[in-house]
Amino acid sequence: MQPWLNGDQGQNAHIQQAQNQAESTPKTSASCSPAPESPLSSAEESVNGLTGDPLISQSSLKPPSDDPSGGESQPGTPLPVPGHSGLSIQEMVAMSPELDTYAITKKVKEVLTDNNLGQRLFGETILGLTQGSVSDLLARPKPWHKLSLKGREPFVRMQLWLQDPHSVEKLMDMKRLEKKAYMKRRLSSLSDGHLVDGGLPGSDYVQGSQSPGQQQLKKPRVVLGPEEKEALKKAYQQKPYPSPKTIEELASQLNLKTSTVINWFHNYRSRIRRELFIEEIQAAGGVGTGSEGGSPSLRGSKSGEGDSCDGTESEGTAETRHGLGIGMEDPRGCKDHDMEAESEAGGSNNSPAQLDCTTSGLAGPGSSCGQSGLGLFGLTDASSGGSASSTILPASGPARNPRDNNLRKKKAANLNNIIHRLEKAASKEDPSEWEF
DNA sequence: TTTTAGTCAATAAC
DNA sequence: GTTATTGACTAAAA
Numbered sequence: 001m002q003p004w005l006n007g008d009q010g011q012n013a014h015i016q017q018a019q020n021q022a023e024s025t026p027k028t029s030a031s032c033s034p035a036p037e038s039p040l041s042s043a044e045e046s047v048n049g050l051t052g053d054p055l056i057s058q059s060s061l062k063p064p065s066d067d068p069s070g071g072e073s074q075p076g077t078p079l080p081v082p083g084h085s086g087l088s089i090q091e092m093v094a095m096s097p098e099l100d101t102y103a104i105t106k107k108v109k110e111v112l113t114d115n116n117l118g119q120r121l122f123g124e125t126i127l128g129l130t131q132g133s134v135s136d137l138l139a140r141p142k143p144w145h146k147l148s149l150k151g152r153e154p155f156v157r158m159q160l161w162l163q164d165p166h167s168v169e170k171l172m173d174m175k176r177l178e179k180k181a182y183m184k185r186r187l188s189s190l191s192d193g194h195l196v197d198g199g200l201p202g203s204d205y206v207q208g209s210q211s212p213g214q215q216q217l218k219k220p221r222v223v224l225g226p227e228e229k230e231a232l233k234k235a236y237q238q239k240p241y242p243s244p245k246t247i248e249e250l251a252s253q254l255n256l257k258t259s260t261v262i263n264w265f266h267n268y269r270s271r272i273r274r275e276l277f278i279e280e281i282q283a284a285g286g287v288g289t290g291s292e293g294g295s296p297s298l299r300g301s302k303s304g305e306g307d308s309c310d311g312t313e314s315e316g317t318a319e320t321r322h323g324l325g326i327g328m329e330d331p332r333g334c335k336d337h338d339m340e341a342e343s344e345a346g347g348s349n350n351s352p353a354q355l356d357c358t359t360s361g362l363a364g365p366g367s368s369c370g371q372s373g374l375g376l377f378g379l380t381d382a383s384s385g386g387s388a389s390s391t392i393l394p395a396s397g398p399a400r401n402p403r404d405n406n407l408r409k410k411k412a413a414n415l416n417n418i419i420h421r422l423e424k425a426a427s428k429e430d431p432s433e434w435e436f
Numbered sequence: 437t438t439t440t441a442g443t444c445a446a447t448a449a450c
Numbered sequence: 451g452t453t454a455t456t457g458a459c460t461a462a463a464a
Contacts (some may be wrong), residue, residue: 118452132441135453148441148462222457241439263458270440290459421449449451449454 093152101141102281106160109138114170117175125174126161127154142277224264228254232264240269 087095112122123134144152161167166365224232235242235250242265243252251258 120452128446129442132445132455135455136443139454142441150461151442218446219458223447224443224457260457264456266439267457270442353453438464441461442459443461444457445457446457447455450452 002243089156090149090151093149093156096152096156099152099155099159101144101147101155104162105138105141105153105357107162109159111162115376117168118173121175121178123169125171126167129154129159140274140278142274146277175234222256222261224256230258232261234270236265236268240265305405 108122111117112119118131119134119138121132123129123131127134127137129137142151142153143157147155164170231254232250236247247258247261247265250256251261254261304314
């Protein structure tokens with residue numbers, strides 16, 4: 001129904017299924033093409049019917065915060081409620097004040113854990129996202145100012161959800177319903193004498209657009225081996241943006257498809273970048289300072305932990321990174337435009353101080369990073385006081401696995417290397433010499 | 437056309 | 451069973 005969900009494809013198919021709705025939404029891997037009848041919409045309806053779409057239900061729970069000017073919102077000012085305020089979620093997103101994505105995700109994680117609610121359920125029901133996306137989002141939220149409108153939507157939804165005093169209740173209900181539906185299906189399939197293996201929700205819509213006989217045409221997932229990854233990383237370190245020729249070579253040397261190599265570079269760049277966002281926050285003394293010592297999200301959200309230079313380097317390193325426009329870790333920083341983008345993002349600037357503000361998401365619109373904090377649901381405190389990170393600078397954080405250690409070392413070395421090159425580069429006029 | 441952002445979904449890890 | 455990781459894909463921006 002809501003137009004803003006159109007692009008979301010069949011994500012909510014699960015939900016529908018959970019409710020025993022037969023209708024399956026085409027969702028082939030290539031099915032990213034928007035489903036014509038906006039699967040989500042119906043899903044949303046169904047969700048609404050049950051738990052009430054948080055985005056709407058809230059309208060009945062919250063005094064509509066009249067202020068569609070959202071942008072003005074003071075710390076702690078709840079977002080206006082879509083539905084009630086006559087705003088679509090998209091509009092809300094557009095006019096939403098800067099949100100503290102870290103605080104939000106922290107709080108969400110907390111609530112989910114405390115109530116034993118899974119990411120899948122939460123994602124499908126509240127955000128219209130799959131479990132993996134939710135996990136990612138919760139673990140590595142990007143700072144608000146670096147998010148596109150679309151990227152902000154889940155955070156707005158999360159905030160609305162958190163604002164809803166009955167959010168947990170509703171989700172619990174949903175959970176129960178899902179369970180019930182599942183049992184029902186199971187029962188009926190048993191009594192029908194056939195186990196609908198693939199027929200269980202999920203599998204049929206995954207390949208929904210294919211006829212049953214074609215199901216096995218599913219493309220097997222490529223899993224890169226450690227050596228391959230290693231080689232790719234090395235290549236990346238030398239050239240984060242390899243030429244087509246290089247890609248070809250890599251592909252043939254590694255015996256991979258060029259598209260795989262291309263994808264790998266895309267993904268790697270993007271993920272490195274994201275890790276850096278978090279490091280920024282941490283280095284900045286970021287959001288909430290870690291009361292939760294263990295806040296899984298910022299708990300170094302692994303970025304801090306395993307992946308970043310922080311691990312092995314002193315804070316000095318972090319500072320250095322900052323000074324350099326951050327993002328130095330990994331060659332990613334190699335590309336100047338990247339660095340620019342980074343330091344410039346959000347319209348604010350590289351002045352470390354400012355950076356701190358904005359990146360931490362603490363700054364209210366145009367505020368002194370002071371405290372605006374947009375303390376969502378009183379999160380501000382939590383966030384500024386406690387959440388995360390910096391304190392947990394994983395310098396000592398136990399690596400989760402050898403891979404992390406490895407990475408850490410590598411990145412630390414890499415960082416030094418890059419800094420060195422940057423320093424050198426800085427003394428050169430000719431950018432062409434900046435090539436890494 | 438290339439790159440990025442956002443996401444899905446398979447599968448690995450816990 | 452849940453969460454994390456990651457290759458692949460789409461859409462949009464540059």
